[in-house]
Amino acid sequence: MEITEEKRGNVTVVGLRGRLDANSSPLAEKRLQGFLDQGEARIVLDLSELTYISSLGLRIFIAIAKNIHKVNGKLALSGLNDHIYEIFKIARFTTIFSIYPSCDEAVAHCSD
Amino acid sequence: MGWAQLSTQGGCGARMGYEQIRIVLNNDLSEIARLHQEVENFGQKCGLSSKTQFELHLILEEVLANIISYAYGDNQRHEIVVRADLGNGELVIEVEDDGRPFNPLQSPPPDLEQPLEQRKVGGLGLHLVRELTSSIVYTRRAEKNHLVMRKKAEKSEPPG
Numbered sequence: 001m002e003i004t005e006e007k008r009g010n011v012t013v014v015g016l017r018g019r020l021d022a023n024s025s026p027l028a029e030k031r032l033q034g035f036l037d038q039g040e041a042r043i044v045l046d047l048s049e050l051t052y053i054s055s056l057g058l059r060i061f062i063a064i065a066k067n068i069h070k071v072n073g074k075l076a077l078s079g080l081n082d083h084i085y086e087i088f089k090i091a092r093f094t095t096i097f098s099i100y101p102s103c104d105e106a107v108a109h110c111s112d
Numbered sequence: 113m114g115w116a117q118l119s120t121q122g123g124c125g126a127r128m129g130y131e132q133i134r135i136v137l138n139n140d141l142s143e144i145a146r147l148h149q150e151v152e153n154f155g156q157k158c159g160l161s162s163k164t165q166f167e168l169h170l171i172l173e174e175v176l177a178n179i180i181s182y183a184y185g186d187n188q189r190h191e192i193v194v195r196a197d198l199g200n201g202e203l204v205i206e207v208e209d210d211g212r213p214f215n216p217l218q219s220p221p222p223d224l225e226q227p228l229e230q231r232k233v234g235g236l237g238l239h240l241v242r243e244l245t246s247s248i249v250y251t252r253r254a255e256k257n258h259l260v261m262r263k264k265a266e267k268s269e270p271p272g
Contacts, residue, residue, distance in 0.1 A: 022144040022177045052166065054173045055237035062233050069228060083166040090243045091236055092224035 003031050011110045012040045013103060017049040020057030029060045036064070041073025044106040048079025058091055065097065078106035131158050132197040139180045139190040139211075144173055147194070158198050161266035167244045168196070168203065171261060174237035175207050175216075183211020183257070198265055205245075205261045214257055215250045216241070 001024035004015035012035055020028060035043060045061070061077075068075045076098040080088065088094050100106040133154040137143040148169055155165035172194060179192055195206040221242075222235035242248065245261040252258070 019148075021148065021173060022141055052169060054170055054177070055233065055240060056177065058236060059233040062228070062231055065228055066231075083163055086163075087170070087240065090240055096228045096231065 001028055003028060005035070008044075008107050009111050011042045011044055011107050013044045013046055013107065015046040015049060019052040020050060020060070021052060021054050022056050025054075025056040025060055028057070029063065032060060032064050033067070036067050036071075041068060041071050042110040043068060043073070043075050044103060044110055045075070045077045046079055046103045046106070047077055047081075047084065048103070050079075050084060051081070053084050053087060055091075058087070058093065061093065061097070074110040074112075076100060076106035076109045078103045130197075130199040132195065135194040137176065137192045137194065139184055139192060139209075141177065141180055143180070144176060147172055147176055151196075154196060158265075159268050160198075161268045164203070164263075164266045167263070168205070171205060171241050171244055171263070172196075172207075174241050175259065175261075178216070178237060179207070179209045179211055179214075179257075183209055183214060185212065201265055203263045203265045205263065207259045207261075208256055210256050213252050215252070216259065217248060217250050 001019060002015075002017040004017065006013040006015070014032065014035060016028065018024070043064075065075050078100045079102070080099060085094075085099075088097070088099070098106070098109055100109065131154070133150060135147060135150045137147060151169050151172060152165070155168060160168070176192065176194070184190055190210055193206075193208045195204075197204045197206075216238050219235060219238055222232065222239050224239075226232075241261070245263045247262045249260045250257070251260075
């Protein structure tokens with residue numbers, strides 16, 4: 001799992017590349033929480049290069065979303081592949097997350 | 113005759129191919145990486161579609177992570193046996209462990225209609241497993257949990 005960071009205006013775009021599974025999730029959660037601890041409250045998770053996710057990965061998204069909600073921040077997801085989007089549908093994550101096809105749209109949502 | 117003798121070689125690419133894999137894992141979460149590697153090799157050898165491969169990885173990770181995390185109260189090493197058989201367009205996935213009795217069919221489904229603030233993620237893994245399989249049979253026998261899951265297997269589209 002590789003995690004990238006890019007500032008676009010007041011939005012932090014975090015790219016998750018590779019597999020978010022039982023092995024990579026603990027470290028990924030720590031990194032993501034680190035952005036929040038630094039005061040970043042407008043975050044886009046760019047998942048265009050995420051190839052796999054299990055429930056341990058989904059758990060992180062819930063945790064991060066709750067923490068961003070607490071500080072009245074904004075979170076959006078972008079670039080989910082078909083398989084991952086299907087898992088989001090089964091978990092009903094599509095109703096609680098703002099999901100966009102492109103990173104640009106997700107950034108626009110968060111910078112408002 | 114053991115399972116190994118039943119395996120056919122090179123028959124998987126054929127339309128009616130039959131293939132199986134058996135993986136023995138220890139009760140350590142680091143074993144999930146090896147599980148994924150073995151499942152990837154199996155999926156590619158069988159020419160499974162990327163969707164079926166993705167879902168097979170997910171099903172096995174959820175079941176195995178659950179067993180490794182919750183089935184054992186001691187600090188002993190335990191073996192968990194995973195088998196996957198592909199035949200007639202169907203995957204039969206079996207998992208056997210010697211942990212405490214646990215019937216995943218009796219675990220309550222998560223409440224997925226709650227708003228974000230109330231959403232819990234407990235139970236999500238087993239929910240995914242139930243949704244991605246066509247049947248699940250649980251048996252407790254000889255001090256072991258035995259889970260048999262069935263799933264339709266899609267082949268990848270031939271190139272061109």
